Structure formats: C-alpha cells, structure tokens
Amino acid sequence: xxxxxxxxxGNRLALSRLLTEVENDTQTGRDALDRLFVRAGRAHxxxxxxxxxxxxxxxxxxxxxxxxxxxxxxxxxxxxxxSSPFTGGxxxxxxxxxxxxxxxxxxxxxSMASRGALGGLARATAxxxxxxxxxxxxxxxxxxxxxxxxxxxxxxxxxxxxxxEAPGLGDDIQAIKAGILEIADILVINKADLPGAENTERALxxxxxxxxxxxxxxxxxxMATANDSAQEGAQGWVPPVLKTIATQSVGxxxxxxxxxxxxxxxxxxxxxxxxxxxxLKAEVTHLLQTTLMQRWQRSVSQxxxxxxxxxxxxxxxxxxxxxxxxxxx
Amino acid sequence: xxxxxxxxxGNRLALSRLLTEVENDTQTGRDALDRLFVRAGRAHxxxxxxxxxxxxxxxxxxxxxxxxxxxxxxxxxxxxxxSSPFTGGxxxxxxxxxxxxxxxxxxxxxSMASRGALGGLARATAxxxxxxxxxxxxxxxxxxxxxxxxxxxxxxxxxxxxxxEAPGLGDDIQAIKAGILEIADILVINKADLPGAENTERALxxxxxxxxxxxxxxxxxxMATANDSAQEGAQGWVPPVLKTIATQSVGxxxxxxxxxxxxxxxxxxxxxxxxxxxxLKAEVTHLLQTTLMQRWQRSVSQxxxxxxxxxxxxxxxxxxxxxxxxxxx
Numbered sequence: 152x153x154x155x156x157x158x159x160x161g162n163r164l165a166l167s168r169l170l171t172e173v174e175n176d177t178q179t180g181r182d183a184l185d186r187l188f189v190r191a192g193r194a195h196x197x198x199x200x201x202x203x204x205x206x207x208x209x210x211x212x213x214x215x216x217x218x219x220x221x222x223x224x225x226x227x228x229x230x231x232x233x234s235s236p237f238t239g240g241x242x243x244x245x246x247x248x249x250x251x252x253x254x255x256x257x258x259x260x261x262s263m264a265s266r267g268a269l270g271g272l273a274r275a276t277a278x279x280x281x282x283x284x285x286x287x288x289x290x291x292x293x294x295x296x297x298x299x300x301x302x303x304x305x306x307x308x309x310x311x312x313x314x315x316e317a318p319g320l321g322d323d324i325q326a327i328k329a330g331i332l333e334i335a336d337i338l339v340i341n342k343a344d345l346p347g348a349e350n351t352e353r354a355l356x357x358x359x360x361x362x363x364x365x366x367x368x369x370x371x372x373x374m375a376t377a378n379d380s381a382q383e384g385a386q387g388w389v390p391p392v393l394k395t396i397a398t399q400s401v402g403x404x405x406x407x408x409x410x411x412x413x414x415x416x417x418x419x420x421x422x423x424x425x426x427x428x429x430x431l432k433a434e435v436t437h438l439l440q441t442t443l444m445q446r447w448q449r450s451v452s453q454x455x456x457x458x459x460x461x462x463x464x465x466x467x468x469x470x471x472x473x474x475x476x477x478x479x480x
Numbered sequence: 481x482x483x484x485x486x487x488x489x490g491n492r493l494a495l496s497r498l499l500t501e502v503e504n505d506t507q508t509g510r511d512a513l514d515r516l517f518v519r520a521g522r523a524h525x526x527x528x529x530x531x532x533x534x535x536x537x538x539x540x541x542x543x544x545x546x547x548x549x550x551x552x553x554x555x556x557x558x559x560x561x562x563s564s565p566f567t568g569g570x571x572x573x574x575x576x577x578x579x580x581x582x583x584x585x586x587x588x589x590x591s592m593a594s595r596g597a598l599g600g601l602a603r604a605t606a607x608x609x610x611x612x613x614x615x616x617x618x619x620x621x622x623x624x625x626x627x628x629x630x631x632x633x634x635x636x637x638x639x640x641x642x643x644x645e646a647p648g649l650g651d652d653i654q655a656i657k658a659g660i661l662e663i664a665d666i667l668v669i670n671k672a673d674l675p676g677a678e679n680t681e682r683a684l685x686x687x688x689x690x691x692x693x694x695x696x697x698x699x700x701x702x703m704a705t706a707n708d709s710a711q712e713g714a715q716g717w718v719p720p721v722l723k724t725i726a727t728q729s730v731g732x733x734x735x736x737x738x739x740x741x742x743x744x745x746x747x748x749x750x751x752x753x754x755x756x757x758x759x760l761k762a763e764v765t766h767l768l769q770t771t772l773m774q775r776w777q778r779s780v781s782q783x784x785x786x787x788x789x790x791x792x793x794x795x796x797x798x799x800x801x802x803x804x805x806x807x808x809x
Contacts, residue, residue: 181800184798184800185798185799185801186798188795188798188799188800189795189796189797189798191795192795424793427793428789428793431789431792431793431799432789434799435789435792435799435802435803436773438800438802438803439773439776439803439806440769440772440773442803442807443769443772443773444765444768444769444772446807447768447772460757460760460761460764463760463764464753464756464757464760466517466518466520466521467518468518469513469514469515469517469518470514470517470760470763470764470767471510471513471514471517471767472514473764473767474764474767474768474771477768478771478775
C-alpha cells in the first residue's frame with residue numbers, strides 16, 4: 152500500500168508516481184483515490200478552455216505565475232491533451248512551454264494523454280485533480296484543448312470555467328466558440344493586441360446580451376428542482392469579458408481578480424457546494440454502474456451471453472430483446 | 481405506435497419525425513429503433529472528420545453529389561455539430577451549404593445538435609444512423625466537427641473514416657490533426673490549391689511512415705484476441721493520401737474509388753463484420769448497464785440512498801465506501 156502521507160507533504164516524486172497509477176487506473180491508484188477522498192475538497196478548481204490558436208498554454212502559464220507572485224498560493228496545472236486518443240503521448244509539449252515555472256516548489260505541472268475509452272479522459276482527469284487537491288494545492292488549473300463533449304465533461308469538474316477567445320480565427324472556429332461560450336464563467340480575449348480584437352469583444356458581448364445564462368443551462372438537468380437554480384438565475388453571475396496579452400503578462404491582474412470574485416459569488420450563493428455535490432453524485436452513480444455490471448457478469452454464464460450476442464450480430468434479435476432475455480435468466 | 485413501413489419506403493416527413501423522436505430519446509424513438517434494428521446493417525457508414533477550416537462540409541456535399549451521379553446510389557448525410565452542447569440548435573447551417581443537393585430524392589440531410597449528457601451525442605448519432613440505414617440509404621455520411629473524444633466515439637460508428645486536412649492551418653491545429661490521423665482510413669488534403677499543400681502532404685506521409693497502424697490501435701482493446709487484428713496488421717490497409725479542391729469538384733473520383741477500395745478490403749478480410757460486431761457489443765453493454773441501474777434503483781430506498789450521498793458530500797466516506805454500504809443493503 153502506498154504511503155499517502157509522503158504525497159500530501161510535498162514529495163514530488165511520490166506525487167508523480169501516484170498520478171501515473173491514477174491515470175492508468177491501477178488497483179493502487181484506485182485504492183489511493185479512495186483513501187485520499189476525505190482529504191480533498193479544498194482546492195479551487197479552474198478550467199481553462201478554448202479553440203486551437205487562442206494561446207491557452209501561455210495564459211495558463213502566466214496565470215500560474217501570477218497566483219504565485221500575487222497571492223503566494225500553490226498551483227497545480229493539469230494539461231489535458233485530447234489530440235492523441237490512442238498513443239498515450241502528450242504532443243503539445245505543455246511542459247516545455249511552462250519551462251519558466253520550473254524550480255518553483257509551489258507549482259506542479261502534469262500533462263495528460265487522452266484515453267480511448269468513452270469518458271475515460273474525463274474520469275482520469277477527475278482522479279488526477281482529486282489527488283492534487285488532496286495534496287494541498289490551493290489552485291488546480293485544468294487546461295483543455297479543442298471543443299466538444301470532452302471539454303464539457305471536463306468543465307464540469309471545475310468550480311470556475313474560463314473560456315479563451317482570440318481575434319482573427321476562422322468562421323468554423325467562431326461557431327465552436329459560440330457553443331463553448333455557454334460553459335464560461337469568465338471570458339478572456341487573449342492576443343488582444345491583434346487586429347480584430349474589438350470585433351471579437353463586440354461579438355462576445357452581443358452573445359451574452361442575447362440572454363445566455365451560463366451554468367444554469369449547464370446544470371439544468373441536475374438543478375431542475377434545486378432552489379439554487381432560481382437563485383443563480385436571479386442574482387445572475389454575468390461572465391466578465393477581459394482582454395489579455397498573455398505572452399506579455401498584460402491583463403492578468405483582472406483575470407485573477409475575476410477568479411476570486413467568482414469564488415466569492417459561488418460561496419455566497421451556496422453554488423460552490425451545489426457544484427461539488429453534483430460532481431460527487433455523478434461519481435457515485437458511475438461507480439454504482441460499474442459495480443452492478445461486475446456483479447451481473449459473475450452471475451451469468453459467458454457461453455449463454457455470447458450465444459445471445461451472436462443472435463444480435465446476425466440481426467435476428469435487437470439489443471433490447473437481448474437484454475430482455477438476459478435479464479430473465 | 482409509429483408506422484415504420486412509411487419510413488422505410490421513402491416518406492421523408494415520416495423519416496424526419498422519427499429522427500426527431502430518436503434524437504430526443506423518447507419512448508417512441510426507442511421502440512422504433514428496436515423494431516428497425518433487424519432491417520439495418522446494410523448501409524456503408526462513412527465518417528468524415530477534420531479540424532475547423534478544412535472545408536469538411538463542402539467535401540461532404542461534393543462527395544454526396546458524386547455518389548449520386550457516378551454510382552446512382554442513395555446517400556444520407558448526418559452533420560454532427562458538437563459546438564453547441566446545450567442549446568440543441570445546429571449553428572453551422574449545414575443544410576444551407578448543402579442547398580444544391582435539395583430536390584434530389586436520393587439524398588437526405590440531417591443536422592444534429594449535441595447532447596449535454598456524457599456520451600449523449602454519440603448515442604443519439606448512432607440511433608439516427610441506424611434509422612437511415614434501415615430506411616435503405618446505401619451510404620450514410622457522418623460529418624463531425626473538431627477533435628477529441630466525441631470525434632473518436634463517432635468514428636467508431638463508421639466502417640470507413642475519412643480525415644480531412646488543409647494547408648496553412650496553425651500549429652495547434654497541426655497537433656490535433658496528428659492525433660486524429662490515427663483514426664483515418666483515408667486522408668484527404670482539401671484546398672489543395674492553397675500554398676503549403678505539398679508541405680501538408682509531406683508531413684502526413686511522414687507520419688504514416690512512422691508506423692501508424694490505423695484502426696489496429698483504434699480497436700486494440702477489443703481485438704487483442706481476434707485473428708483479424710493480426711491479419712489487418714499483416715495485410716495492412718495503408719491510408720491513401722488524396723488531394724482535393726471540393727469547391728471545384730476536383731479529386732472527388734479518387735475519394736470515391738478509395739471508399740470503394742476500403743469497403744472491398746473490409747469485406748475481404750472480414751473486418752467489416754468485426755467492426756459491426758464491436759459496435760453492437762458496445763450497444764448491448766450500454767443497455768445492460770442502464771437496465772441494471774434502473775432495477776437497482778427500484779430495490780433501494782431513496783431515503784437511504786440520499787443519506788449515504790450526504791455522507792459523501794460531507795467527505796465523511798468515499799464514493800467507494802458508499803458503494804460498499806449500498807451494495808450490502
């Protein structure tokens with residue numbers, strides 16, 4: 152059994168090893184997650200997402216530096232790279248870009264590779280984030296590339312989601328951004344010195360004025376009956392639109408103060424707790440599904456199961472009919 | 481109960497209505513999917529994916545026209561738009577772009593919106609594709625935007641996956657393309673008249689020479705024990721690298737003949753069947769999980785369940801410990 156105290160008292164090698172176990176979903180990793188659970192729940196989880204070309208990594212790196220220098224708090228960065236679903240290698244070299252953070256013991260950087268399995272990346276990321284949280288980091292920044300379902304799942308992990316835009320990206324990218332806007336708590340126009348920054352800002356503000364209610368939509372299924380839902384709608388966190396030039400450290404103070412303001416907002420409205428609970432509920436549900444499936448598999452003969460699968464393969468019976476047969480065994 | 485014969489005999493209004501039911505996962509939709517299952521399994525499912533800015537929609541539209549004019553076969557297009565996870569609206573207006581296909585009864589176009597739920601989009605797309613297959617379309621072209629896990633899940637639906645590249649996209653986008661390469665059966669460099677097309681081609685071929693074994697990696701977990709895996713590796717389908725200018729219909733004959741060649745390859749090696757079976761097995765497994773969960777929920781008291789969830793929320797017990805308690809009830 153792994154000695155978890157070394158992990159939570161700043162042993163980086165032990166931490167790295169544990170994260171690898173968690174990423175690979177080994178028994179050691181799962182046991183550790185289970186034992187670390189009661190120590191987690193204190194870090195501010197910040198998701199940072201945006202389309203390719205917006206300068207995410209620079210901004211994450213710059214933000215980490217600001218948290219260190221302005222707040223003196225510790226930061227872990229989880230760089231999620233969905234670009235390589237199968238090889239298990241992180242291509243973008245986030246570690247390289249973050250080079251100037253090296254040597255600071257209050258900063259820890261981890262690049263993740265995607266998992267092939269449905270939802271695998273989101274789960275592995277959740278595990279890594281939980282370990283870093285339990286290890287005592289004040290902030291965990293979760294950087295994600297691209298757009299789509301996996302982004303949304305990862306955004307669900309975060310207390311605060313920052314969406315980064317940049318001027319002058321193509322039409323297709325604009326469309327993707329429009330979708331991702333809905334998960335934004337804070338909007339950042341990076342590369343604000345490029346031509347078109349004002350157009351980008353105008354477009355973003357127009358979208359916000361059209362009545363987006365970020366995060367209410369996000370959690371609508373879970374929150375349909377919660378009072379907090381109405382509360383959020385009423386008090387309305389309006390995502391600020393900020394301009395930055397991350398490569399020159401311009402505008403980072405505003406980003407940092409918006410993050411703090413959003414944290415205050417979440418805590419005052421009780422939404423901080425609501426978001427945590429939603430996440431934990433989803434985790435319990437997933438674990439329940441896995442456990443039920445394992446139990447069921449032990450109860451049914453593999454032969455019988457495969458015979459019925461064969462009938463499905465030959466399109467003699469539908470998957471629904473197959474389930475009916477299997478369940479009535 | 482919906483009259484499914486009208487759907488399979490070319491009634492487009494009935495087909496559209498049914499697709500909406502399936503997309504919304506209604507009881508009517510689920511029943512219809514179940515009954516249509518035995519009629520599906522004949523269409524050639526072609527996934528078409530690529531980063532923003534590569535001209536996917538033009539290529540899909542052009543390919544559909546070529547299938548009509550050269551083969552005289554029927555085509556359905558499913559345009560998947562993951563850019564809007566919550567609003568339920570398709571932003572990109574694929575229907576507009578496909579305007580010149582309108583009026584041809586051998587072509588049917590459907591735009592999909594993303595679902596918020598984990599894996600929801602992939603499942604809804606699978607349902608829509610199955611209906612179009614059962615409705616008798618010879619080809620179903622599945623167009624996806626962006627990159628990441630959802631792309632991969634959707635690619636798993638297809639017999640043949642075409643990945644589109646274009647010259648002159650940024651560095652970040654190049655990285656995403658490198659990842660998505662691994663799911664490609666056919667590579668297309670669209671906008672081949674733009675500067676840099678040769679560089680793009682060289683980069684792609686270099687990647688292929690580095691020993692990618694597309695689709696073997698893709699299915700590695702399922703196929704570890706299958707003979708077909710070794711067979712695929714040995715005979716080796718090497719993804720052709722084709723150049724097109726979709727807006728001018730240049731290069732489409734090669735795309736079409738590569739699609740046919742890939743189909744022949746899949747059928748001769750038995751992989752066509754293997755891929756179908758993998759998909760069906762995943763479907764049965766998912767349905768089994770859902771059914772087991774529903775049964776379990778009926779067997780446990782809601783009060784007890786929520787009391788244990790509360791202990792998890794307060795971080796008194798871990799999700800794993802919660803499952804142990806719930807399972808021993």
